[in-house]
Amino acid sequence: MLLSPMSLLSMAENGIMGNMTSQNLATAKSVRRGEETIKTVAKSIDTQIMEKGPENRESQKINKGLLQTDELYQYILETSAYPREAEPLKEIRNATANHPKRLMATAPDAGLLISLLLKLVNAKKTIEIGVFTGYSLLLTALSITADGKIVAIDISREGYEIGLPIIQKAGVEHKIDFIEAPGLLVLDKLLEDVQSEEEDSFDFAYVDADKDNYKNYHEKLMKLVRVGGIIIYDNTLCGGTVALPESVVPENKKFIRKHIIEFNELLSKDPRIQISQIPVGDGVTICRRL
Ligand SMILES: C[S@@+](CC[C@H](N)C(=O)[O-])C[C@H]1O[C@@H](n2cnc3c(N)ncnc32)[C@H](O)[C@@H]1O
Numbered sequence: 061m062l063l064s065p066m067s068l069l070s071m072a073e074n075g076i077m078g079n080m081t082s083q084n085l086a087t088a089k090s091v092r093r094g095e096e097t098i099k100t101v102a103k104s105i106d107t108q109i110m111e112k113g114p115e116n117r118e119s120q121k122i123n124k125g126l127l128q129t130d131e132l133y134q135y136i137l138e139t140s141a142y143p144r145e146a147e148p149l150k151e152i153r154n155a156t157a158n159h160p161k162r163l164m165a166t167a168p169d170a171g172l173l174i175s176l177l178l179k180l181v182n183a184k185k186t187i188e189i190g191v192f193t194g195y196s197l198l199l200t201a202l203s204i205t206a207d208g209k210i211v212a213i214d215i216s217r218e219g220y221e222i223g224l225p226i227i228q229k230a231g232v233e234h235k236i237d238f239i240e241a242p243g244l245l246v247l248d249k250l251l252e253d254v255q256s257e258e259e260d261s262f263d264f265a266y267v268d269a270d271k272d273n274y275k276n277y278h279e280k281l282m283k284l285v286r287v288g289g290i291i292i293y294d295n296t297l298c299g300g301t302v303a304l305p306e307s308v309v310p311e312n313k314k315f316i317r318k319h320i321i322e323f324n325e326l327l328s329k330d331p332r333i334q335i336s337q338i339p340v341g342d343g344v345t346i347c348r349r350l
Contacts, residue, residue: 190269297343
C-alpha cells in the first residue's frame with residue numbers, strides 16, 4: 061500500500077515510524093505545507109467565485125488572507141483593527157459589504173499599518189492608484205496633515221461615488237484630487253508637468269491596481285516620491301501562489317503571479333530602496349526611497 065506524504069508525516073509525528081529520517085520528515089512536512097497552501101488558495105478562489113453571487117450566504121465568511129486560521133484573523137480584527145478603526149472607515153466598510161467586488165477593499169488590519177506609516181513620515185502629499193469605494197483613500201485623508209493632498213487615481217469613478225458621501229461627511233474631501241484615468245498615464249502627466257515641480261515632491265504612494273504594471277509604476281514613483289518617502293505595493297504575495305510551483309497554480313492566477321514574482325525580484329535587487337514585505341492582507345511590500 062502506498063502511503064501519502066500526509067499519512068507518513070502523521071505516523072512519524074505519532075512515533076509509529078521511529079526510523080523515518082529527519083530529511084524524509086522535513087520533505088513530508090514541506091509537501092504538507094504545499095498541500096495546505098494549495099487548499100488555502102483554492103478556498104480563496106472558491107470564495108471569490110462565490111462572491112459573484114451576492115445572494116450567497118457563504119460570501120459573508122471571513123477571508124483570513126494568508127493567515128493560518130480564520131480564528132487568528134478574527135482575533136487580529138477584534139483586538140486591534142476594529143477597535144482602532146475610525147468611525148467613517150467603518151461606514152465605508154459597511155457601505156462596501158454587499159458590493160460584489162468587496163474583497164478588493166483594503167482590509168482594516170492593513171489599513172492600520174498604512175495609517176501608521178503615513179503618520180511616521182508625516183505625509184502631506186500622497187498618490188493612490190486604485191481607489192475602489194475609497195477605504196484606503198479615506199484612511200489616507202484622515203492620516204495626512206491638515207493641509208495635505210492626495211492624487212487619487214482610478215479608471216472608474218463608480219466605486220468612488222459609493223464612498224464619496226462618507227468622505228464628505230468626514231470633512232476631508234478637500235484633500236482629494238480624484239482623477240478618473242489609467243494610473244500610468246496620470247503619473248506620466250505628473251512627471252511632464254512643470255518639468256517637473258512634482259518630481260521628488262510626494263511623501264507617500266499606495267499602489268493597489270494594475271498589478272502587471274507594477275514595475276512601470278515603480279520607475280515613475282521613484283521619481284515622484286522624495287528621498288525618505290514611502291511606496292507601498294499591495295498583493296505582492298498573490299494569495300500565496302508566489303511560493304507554489306506554476307503547475308499547481310490555477311490558470312486565471314498564472315499571469316498576475318508571474319508579474320508579481322518578477323516584481324518582487326526587481327524590488328529585492330533595487331539599491332535605491334529599503335524594503336520590507338509583510339504577510340498582511342494579500343501581502344504588502346513597503347519601500348522607503350533611499
Ligand atoms: C483593489 S481595488 C482598490 C481598493 C482600494 N485601495 C480600497 O482600499 O478599497 C483596484 C481598483 O483599481 C482600479 N484600476 C484597475 N486598473 C487600473 C488602472 N490601470 N489605473 C487606475 N486604476 C485602476 C479598479 O477600477 C479598482 O477600483
